Amino acid sequence: MEQTDLLAVRAIEQLKYRYLRALDSKDWDLLRSTFTADATANYGDRLEFSNPDDLVAFMRENLGPDMVTLHQVHHPEIDVAGDSATGRWSLQDRIVMTGYRLLLDGASLYEDRYSRGADGEWRIAHTGYVRLYEHTVAMDDLPSFALTHNHFAE
Amino acid sequence: MEQTDLLAVRAIEQLKYRYLRALDSKDWDLLRSTFTADATANYGDRLEFSNPDDLVAFMRENLGPDMVTLHQVHHPEIDVAGDSATGRWSLQDRIVMTGYRLLLDGASLYEDRYSRGADGEWRIAHTGYVRLYEHTVAMDDLPSFALTHNHFAE
Amino acid sequence: MEQTDLLAVRAIEQLKYRYLRALDSKDWDLLRSTFTADATANYGDRLEFSNPDDLVAFMRENLGPDMVTLHQVHHPEIDVAGDSATGRWSLQDRIVMTGYRLLLDGASLYEDRYSRGADGEWRIAHTGYVRLYEHTVAMDDLPSFALTHNHFAE
Numbered sequence: 001m002e003q004t005d006l007l008a009v010r011a012i013e014q015l016k017y018r019y020l021r022a023l024d025s026k027d028w029d030l031l032r033s034t035f036t037a038d039a040t041a042n043y044g045d046r047l048e049f050s051n052p053d054d055l056v057a058f059m060r061e062n063l064g065p066d067m068v069t070l071h072q073v074h075h076p077e078i079d080v081a082g083d084s085a086t087g088r089w090s091l092q093d094r095i096v097m098t099g100y101r102l103l104l105d106g107a108s109l110y111e112d113r114y115s116r117g118a119d120g121e122w123r124i125a126h127t128g129y130v131r132l133y134e135h136t137v138a139m140d141d142l143p144s145f146a147l148t149h150n151h152f153a154e
Numbered sequence: 155m156e157q158t159d160l161l162a163v164r165a166i167e168q169l170k171y172r173y174l175r176a177l178d179s180k181d182w183d184l185l186r187s188t189f190t191a192d193a194t195a196n197y198g199d200r201l202e203f204s205n206p207d208d209l210v211a212f213m214r215e216n217l218g219p220d221m222v223t224l225h226q227v228h229h230p231e232i233d234v235a236g237d238s239a240t241g242r243w244s245l246q247d248r249i250v251m252t253g254y255r256l257l258l259d260g261a262s263l264y265e266d267r268y269s270r271g272a273d274g275e276w277r278i279a280h281t282g283y284v285r286l287y288e289h290t291v292a293m294d295d296l297p298s299f300a301l302t303h304n305h306f307a308e
Numbered sequence: 309m310e311q312t313d314l315l316a317v318r319a320i321e322q323l324k325y326r327y328l329r330a331l332d333s334k335d336w337d338l339l340r341s342t343f344t345a346d347a348t349a350n351y352g353d354r355l356e357f358s359n360p361d362d363l364v365a366f367m368r369e370n371l372g373p374d375m376v377t378l379h380q381v382h383h384p385e386i387d388v389a390g391d392s393a394t395g396r397w398s399l400q401d402r403i404v405m406t407g408y409r410l411l412l413d414g415a416s417l418y419e420d421r422y423s424r425g426a427d428g429e430w431r432i433a434h435t436g437y438v439r440l441y442e443h444t445v446a447m448d449d450l451p452s453f454a455l456t457h458n459h460f461a462e
Contacts, residue, residue, distance in 0.1 A: 001315060001318060001319070003157070003311070003312075003314070003315060004157075006157070006160055006314055006315070006318065007155060007157060007160070009318070010155060010160065010163070011155070014231055016229075017228075017229035017230070017231055017242075017244070018231070020229060020244070021229065021231075021242070021244065021263065024244070024261075024263075024286065025263065025286075044457075068286065068287045070244075070246065070261045070286065070287075072228045072229070072244055072246060073228070073229070074228060074325075074380045074381070074382060075324075075325035075328060075329065075380070075381070076325070077322055077325050077326070077329075088325075088329070090325070090328070090329065090332070090378075090380055092378065092380060094259075094261075096287055096289065104456075105402075106457070107332075107378045107402075109329065109332075109333065130459060131457050131459060132332065132376065132378065132457075132459045133376045133378075133404055133455065133457055133458050133459065134455075134456045134457035135404065135453065135454060135455045135456060135457075136452070136453075136454050136456055137450050137452055137453050137454075138452035140452070141295075141449075141450045141451055141452045141453075142291050142295045142296075142450075143295055144290070144291055144292035144294070144295045145289060145290075145291050145295075146289060146290050146291075147287065147288075147289045148258075148288045148289060148290055149198075149260070149285050149286075149287055149288035149289075150287050151284060151285060151286045151287065157311070158311075160311070160314055161309060161311060161314070164309060164314065164317070165309070168385055170383075171382075171383035171384070171385050171396075171398070172385070174383060174398070175383065175385075175396070175398065175417065178398070178415075178417075178440065179417065179440075222440065222441045224398075224400065224415045224440065224441075226382045226383070226398055226400060227382070227383070228382060248413075248415075250441055250443065295449075296445050296449045296450075297449055298444070298445055298446035298448070298449045299443065299444075299445050299449075300443060300444050300445075301441065301442075301443045302412075302442045302443060302444055303352075303414070303439050303440075303441055303442035303443075304441050305438060305439060305440045305441065
């Protein structure tokens, strides 16, 4: 990597963090702004999207206030080549499903592509991951389970 | 961001990591050293501090060896303007309460302010977060629960 | 830190992420490539290694497809001095033991040493950690527990 790539890498990391902050704070317009116009996504067989509008519409519909999500990425391995870049990340996610009374935990290895537009901004051109594991537990198995705080219930 | 900001951003990240390492290893003097003299903190309605000495005293008193804590932050979005800076982070925390026999899990979005002193060192001027969720489970709901290692019990 | 150190720090971070990606994706040759020829490791009293071949052989033997692991590190505090460097990290790990039907969660503070070879590549010269906590729960305590995805069972 060259010294000059460090700023591009940093900008791409900020982009990814904004995408996840938008997702977990349910800021769907902000989420949409992190994608190129023709971005694609593949979160496994059940969740493929051929354009960003469908992706955001799906999230908006399925991640309402009864789905409290946490998506955190780690271990950025980012390679920049001109106005394109690739990125690997390690994801850990948790969903507290207050309606279904389920706790979901999972982990994935992300492989993304990024593109820098004419305006100089990096955006997600493709996002996808290999799911390592995912498991669920019913809150009813844990009689003492207490959701002592829920931002989205306020 | 300018190339020259990268060093300031890195220094601020190191500061935040030191603050969390101090917290989780119960090194209260190190924790105190990460704050400016007039720093403030707001961890939600129940936990507000108007100066760093009160904050550290509270942690020292409430986070003894029977409260094994893990606070990990991710997704730094840091903006530097001269000798001031702001930072967003995604927090995940877990507390293993060996006395109360409770497991606590939570997540928050941090919004901090940092200040660079006359000595060139960055310190935390304000730290605060919006709590996304927090939940607790009693160990007694998990008859097999085994704390196979506890550093602070040694 | 100097501006010129940023590239070395970044390279060391990439090394650590590759080491963990190799571990969690069970890519043992890639794991071996992250160590110097005489690297040592100390993961607590039970797990010490005096050379990288023993370490990789141990992982290969003990982390088969019935041990789904997630190791994520955070909070890099890296200091570079010429062709040597030290690094602190905060680790969180989870193991889903499908054979033993156990869930293991733990956290540690890593202290590593890195070395830059004649080929310009950074490698791990020593890795070790202080374990903060570790706990296990039997899946049988959670009758609803469902492993809804397992990459290594495919």
